Amino acid sequence: MIRTTLALAAATLLTACSATGDSALDIPDVAMGEISEDTLRDIVRELSSDEFEGRMPGTIGEEKTVALLIDRFEKAGLQPGNNGSWTQDVPIVxxxxxxxxxxxxxxxxxxxxxxxxxxxxxxxxxxxxxxxxxxxxxxxxxxxxxxxxxxxxxxxxxxxxxxxxxxxxxxxxxxxxxxxxxxxxxxxxxxxxxxxxxxxxxxxxxxxxxxxxxxxxxxxxxxxxxxxxxxxxxxxxxxxxxxxxxxxxxxxxxxxxxxxxxxxxxxxxxxxxxxxxxxxxxxxxxxxxxxxxxxxxxSLTTKNVIGVLPGSERPDEYIIHTAHWDHLGTCPADDEGDDICNGAIDNATGTAALVALAEAHSKAGAPDRSLVFLAVTAEEQGLLGAYHYATNPVFPLDQTVGGLNMDALLMGGPAKDVTVVGAGKSELDDFLEAALAQTGLVATPEPTPEKGFYYRSDHFAFAKRGVPMLYIDPGLDLVDGGTEAGIKVQDAYYAGPYHSPNDEFDENWDWSGIMGLMDTFYLLGRSLGNSTSWPNWVEGDEFRATRDEDCAASEAGC
Incomplete structure (x- = not known):
């Protein structure tokens, strides 16, 4: 099933005030993409099957996952992202x-x-x-x-x-x-x-x-x-x-x-x-x-998987999309003796989102800037794949405009909003505001900012190096039941399936809420890809100084 949404051009301004209030950002008007729900379903179903053994780095589950991603990235129209190779070795101990x-x-x-x-x-x-x-x-x-x-x-x-x-x-x-x-x-x-x-x-x-x-x-x-x-x-x-x-x-x-x-x-x-x-x-x-x-x-060596859609006008400027493909492998068995931590929600969903977005962008044609799709390894062991890439970037970080992270997309049904983890940190929020004007959704700050979720997923490895990153989750204000129902869905997942053998694919999942989020991700990537702006962190943010130093020293990027 292909989901197509018409663009609401009048709802998006060509420019918007930056989050810092001291400059104007170029936020281009872009059309909606065609996101395949079938792609999302099929990849989540396959990645979270017992055949993949919980996708632990260094196992047969990694081999199968990497092979699947290379195949799907190539079919989506991407090119190998690491100097002719689809993978980047990540040595860990x-x-x-x-x-x-x-x-x-x-x-x-x-x-x-x-x-x-x-x-x-x-x-x-x-x-x-x-x-x-x-x-x-x-x-x-x-x-x-x-x-x-x-x-x-x-x-x-x-x-x-x-x-x-x-x-x-x-x-x-x-x-x-x-x-x-x-x-x-x-x-x-x-x-x-x-x-x-x-x-x-x-x-x-x-x-x-x-x-x-x-x-x-x-x-x-x-x-x-x-x-x-x-x-x-x-x-x-x-x-x-x-x-x-x-x-x-x-x-x-x-x-x-x-x-x-x-x-x-x-x-x-x-x-x-x-x-x-x-x-x-x-x-x-x-x-x-x-x-x-x-x-x-x-010691062992595991792999990041990298695909790129080269930009049509400024291919040396990059928008990065991240999601971790790995999970825990085996874990304590449930009452029925199942000890495979399948990781359907965490994070087969985000990994599938990478492929679905790659397909949609490739079908629409390359934007001005290059789009990078990075499936990282060893997130569950401490964001190790993301840290390795951020320390050894294939595409220079001072030429990386910003990025989007997708991790553990909960199935709560249609929502009126998206949840922004770490809202107010960067000028990427302005691009988000414009995208939401098209999708008809609203941005809701995370309900528990004291838990520091912004610092717990792969985008953080890039933020720490100065690259502005957005981390967005499905909304909690559900069409059926409102915020109370959304919080129940979230709490039920983290109290039950999370990091257990019960995080498994369900054919009866309602994907409608995820599809609204996918539209938002697509518009963000497309808008950033066609923009001439280099969004920064807001003044006083802990990552602003690092970005400013990199930009001041850069000859080719920000």
Missing amino acids: TIEGSNFSTLRVGGPAAYLEFEPRKDFVAVSYREVPEISLEDSEMVFVGYGINAPERGWNDYEGVDMTGKTAVILVNDPDYETDGLEGNFNGRAMTYYGRWSYKYEEAARQGAAAALIVHDEFPAAYGWNVVESSWSGPAGYAQRENKGMDQTLANGWIQKGVAEAILTAAGQDLAELTAAAKQKDFKPVPLGIAASLSFENSFE
């Missing part, structure tokens, strides 16, 4: 810790011991067989943020070399009701993510970093921490084998943090309140941490 000691904390007034998994979890990003943290002085560093553009530095005045940073989760104003504050109020910034906190601790020279788990600001319970931080974890393979990272990164239960600070003559609640203020200074605790464990590691 998996590291697994074992034989953990207790976490031992000692000082003049107390000696404490904490049990692995029950009280703390820890990993090392270093490819070394043994980790030994011995008598490392502990320092409470608030939220562990160094953000010069916001006038904030939780490490000011302290030399962290060889020390252990004790860090609060999220960022300082997460309890704010609105979106105003030093760190965007209730909406989490990248500074609130655990990945940033570990990176910054390493930059500061810390030997270890321990994040204090608190369920509300973390947005998940200790059970999630325990399961996610146990067993093998994947990392990008690095020439220095991760030796610029801390010896150990981990989480401690809130009660453990309270006990440690009490032993240091401090109070967690008082220090947490102080850490919310701009004049906070790090607090040496006068006690030391010790921890040891063993590491085993294994």
Whole structure:
């Protein structure tokens, strides 16, 4: 079945005010495309079949997935995207810790011991067989943020070399009701993510970093921490084998943090309140941490799949579309003994969307700029395929105008809106507004910005490198039942099928809501592809400085 929607030309302006308010963007009027619902159905059905064994990188499931994508990209009219090849090798290493000691904390007034998994979890990003943290002085560093553009530095005045940073989760104003504050109020910034906190601790020279788990600001319970931080974890393979990272990164239960600070003559609640203020200074605790464990590691090479529709006028300017093809392989079996995590929603849907959009754009003819369709690997292991491409781009990032990400498209039926994850971050929002004027939908900000979903999918690897990226999900304001019904659909998925053997294809799915979203994606890609503008991040966004620096140094791009 081919779904065709007539363009509503009068509804789209040729230009629109930018999100920063200091320039006008060229937002061309473009016609709707022809999106094949049959393509979406067929690819999701096939990718999520048991034959693909859950699409784990390095398995027969990867081989089948890569072959399918190459075949469908070629049939869609794309060209190989990596200098004549359809794939890009992504070398990764998996590291697994074992034989953990207790976490031992000692000082003049107390000696404490904490049990692995029950009280703390820890990993090392270093490819070394043994980790030994011995008598490392502990320092409470608030939220562990160094953000010069916001006038904030939780490490000011302290030399962290060889020390252990004790860090609060999220960022300082997460309890704010609105979106105003030093760190965007209730909406989490990248500074609130655990990945940033570990990176910054390493930059500061810390030997270890321990994040204090608190369920509300973390947005998940200790059970999630325990399961996610146990067993093998994947990392990008690095020439220095991760030796610029801390010896150990981990989480401690809130009660453990309270006990440690009490032993240091401090109070967690008082220090947490102080850490919310701009004049906070790090607090040496006068006690030391010790921890040891063993590491085993294994290397493998997995693949990104890349197709390109070369632009007709400016082929050296690129619009990127991303979705991850991988899933978990096997996982704990359900009551019927099924242990294949099929990943139909997550993310066979987004992968199928790449192909359907490629077909539609190719049928309409190439826009002025080139369109890149990038199916990345190893998202479930930490966005590794996206990070590898962003670090080793086939198409230069300063020539990449912006991009769109598709991940886990829920089947809730027809909706009145689309959900914008990370709304207000860039001038891409203006292109979105114009596209929605044609589809008749509206943009709804994500309902839980404090959970930081913008920093959890593949587009983030590009945003971190300065490339403006949009992340849009199906709407929650359903035609049948409104927002209450939409939230029930979302909650039911994440409480049930998500990351389980029950994320399977259903022939009875209602695709109408997805098709409205697909129209939006198509219009965005087409409009960006024909525009002469280079949309940027808004002033003050954490990625603006990186983009500005790249553009200032660029001779061929932005």
